[in-house]
Amino acid sequence: MAEERGSADRAPLSRERVLRAAVALADASGGSGASGASGADGFSMRRLAQELGVVPMALYKHVANKEELLDGMVDMVVGEIGRPAPGADWKSAVRQQILSARSVLLQHRWAARVIESRTGPTPAVLAYLDSVIGTFRDGGLSADLTHHVMHALGSRLLGFSQELFDAGRSTPPPSTPGGSAPDLAGAYPRLAEIAAAAAHDADSAVGGGCDDRFEFEFALDLLLDGIERLHHRGWTSASR
Amino acid sequence: MAEERGSADRAPLSRERVLRAAVALADASGGSGASGASGADGFSMRRLAQELGVVPMALYKHVANKEELLDGMVDMVVGEIGRPAPGADWKSAVRQQILSARSVLLQHRWAARVIESRTGPTPAVLAYLDSVIGTFRDGGLSADLTHHVMHALGSRLLGFSQELFDAGRSTPPPSTPGGSAPDLAGAYPRLAEIAAAAAHDADSAVGGGCDDRFEFEFALDLLLDGIERLHHRGWTSASR
DNA sequence: ACCTGAACACCGTTCAAGT
DNA sequence: ACCTGAACACCGTTCAAGT
Numbered sequence: 001m002a003e004e005r006g007s008a009d010r011a012p013l014s015r016e017r018v019l020r021a022a023v024a025l026a027d028a029s030g031g032s033g034a035s036g037a038s039g040a041d042g043f044s045m046r047r048l049a050q051e052l053g054v055v056p057m058a059l060y061k062h063v064a065n066k067e068e069l070l071d072g073m074v075d076m077v078v079g080e081i082g083r084p085a086p087g088a089d090w091k092s093a094v095r096q097q098i099l100s101a102r103s104v105l106l107q108h109r110w111a112a113r114v115i116e117s118r119t120g121p122t123p124a125v126l127a128y129l130d131s132v133i134g135t136f137r138d139g140g141l142s143a144d145l146t147h148h149v150m151h152a153l154g155s156r157l158l159g160f161s162q163e164l165f166d167a168g169r170s171t172p173p174p175s176t177p178g179g180s181a182p183d184l185a186g187a188y189p190r191l192a193e194i195a196a197a198a199a200h201d202a203d204s205a206v207g208g209g210c211d212d213r214f215e216f217e218f219a220l221d222l223l224l225d226g227i228e229r230l231h232h233r234g235w236t237s238a239s240r
Numbered sequence: 241m242a243e244e245r246g247s248a249d250r251a252p253l254s255r256e257r258v259l260r261a262a263v264a265l266a267d268a269s270g271g272s273g274a275s276g277a278s279g280a281d282g283f284s285m286r287r288l289a290q291e292l293g294v295v296p297m298a299l300y301k302h303v304a305n306k307e308e309l310l311d312g313m314v315d316m317v318v319g320e321i322g323r324p325a326p327g328a329d330w331k332s333a334v335r336q337q338i339l340s341a342r343s344v345l346l347q348h349r350w351a352a353r354v355i356e357s358r359t360g361p362t363p364a365v366l367a368y369l370d371s372v373i374g375t376f377r378d379g380g381l382s383a384d385l386t387h388h389v390m391h392a393l394g395s396r397l398l399g400f401s402q403e404l405f406d407a408g409r410s411t412p413p414p415s416t417p418g419g420s421a422p423d424l425a426g427a428y429p430r431l432a433e434i435a436a437a438a439a440h441d442a443d444s445a446v447g448g449g450c451d452d453r454f455e456f457e458f459a460l461d462l463l464l465d466g467i468e469r470l471h472h473r474g475w476t477s478a479s480r
Numbered sequence: 481a482c483c484t485g486a487a488c489a490c491c492g493t494t495c496a497a498g499t
Numbered sequence: 500a501c502c503t504g505a506a507c508a509c510c511g512t513t514c515a516a517g518t
Binding site: 044046057060065066 | 491494
């Protein structure tokens with residue numbers, strides 16, 4: 001919400017200004033931010049130019065093409081992720097840094113999808129990964145273990161992430177033309193049971209669903225605890 | 241590569257045929273499959289119609305719009321994921337099912353991104369999740385623990401998944417206009433060290449990089465072991 | 481009644497024409 | 500030399516006109 005609709009500012013349209021406006025526009029456009037599957041996205045070169053009170057072509061003075069614009073937006077967002085305090089032990093330092101990344105990516109909900117759509121990592125992403133790796137290494141983990149651990153932190157184990165749940169809470173699932181109305185409890189009894197259990201102990205969560213922050217920390221700590229144990233046992237990939 | 245360019249087949253264009261051709265086209269179009277950020281994607285309504293030897297509008301007889309087409313494609317792909325053998329213990333049954341999901345999504349590399357772009361889960365996705373949940377529940381895990389465990393399996397802990405690494409192997413990272421040439425080892429020393437360690441013990445991997453299958457199983461087992469331990473200890477979310 | 485070509489409102493990007 | 504409007508090759512989708 002920084003400089004939302006300041007259409008005709010007098011400033012001479014630097015690359016900085018273009019990127020900052022692009023991030024603001026993507027934040028404002030509720031959707032996926034940059035050509036996700038939905039057409040009602042709202043983010044485009046032409047739209048961005050309009051927001052800046054400028055002819056579309058003018059953007060190409062500061063950015064080679066849309067790909068480079070997206071790279072710049074990613075770098076700007078990922079650059080917001082904080083570095084860990086130097087004093088802490090590796091476990092809480094990693095924890096702190098990953099939670100910082102989470103909160104930044106929650107503020108720019110288009111960002112995770114755009115990052116994954118890039119053909120290669122941008123400098124800020126490399127710096128972030130380098131920083132997390134450094135925290136593990138400084139904590140005494142071997143390069144070998146650190147390597148596998150980084151993959152573990154970056155894996156989508158189910159094959160995709162579970163944001164569908166959150167979306168599914170508001171939007172009912174589409175029904176196949178043959179199938180009848182959704183009676184979810186009947187079709188997916190196990191899933192319904194879980195959903196009910198989640199809604200039951202929803203004291204902590206303000207909204208209807210479950211406490212996403214708790215779920216995230218649960219997963220993170222599960223992995224960090226496992227990593228700590230492997231580290232103490234002197235795990236090596238030779239033991240595979 | 242099923243019915244790649246059979247342009248003018250005589251069959252009368254059922255919904256089945258449209259979806260099957262759509263999946264084949266997305267598989268063939270190397271990119272992200274459905275309007276990822278790159279414009280060189282190759283997948284579009286018009287392109288699909290052309291592949292079927294049909295005017296674009298004809299598709300709308302069998303599919304309401306592109307969103308519904310994508311939902312159908314997701315359902316078709318996710319439907320390929322195998323169910324676990326009923327005899328096994330919960331740990332290896334989950335392992336088997338998740339590895340099956342991984343191999344299916346590797347065959348249709350556009351699918352994970354498209355699934356995450358949907359506004360809500362499709363029936364096949366719900367069935368898959370229901371099945372995994374059922375495996376945990378049949379293994380004796382509480383609904384409470386199962387719920388959190390499902391979130392853990394669906395989390396992107398780093399904030400995004402690490403496919404950037406794989407892409408980065410082929411494509412060099414973009415350089416900011418101010419910065420000089422990439423000397424990666426100097427800019428990101430920790431990352432370079434890890435990459436070197438990965439390349440060093442690359443006996444098992446056929447290509448240059450690291451064994452992605454091993455990395456995946458490492459992460460999966462790390463989580464499954466942690467889950468098993470929590471289960472044996474009778475973990476409850478009340479203990480948070 | 482059915483099908484479809486032209487059309488609409490977009491998109492990223494190019495390029496020649498205007499100053 | 501610089502800037503930009505028109506244009507190009509797309510896109511998803513609508514709709515009226517043709518059979």
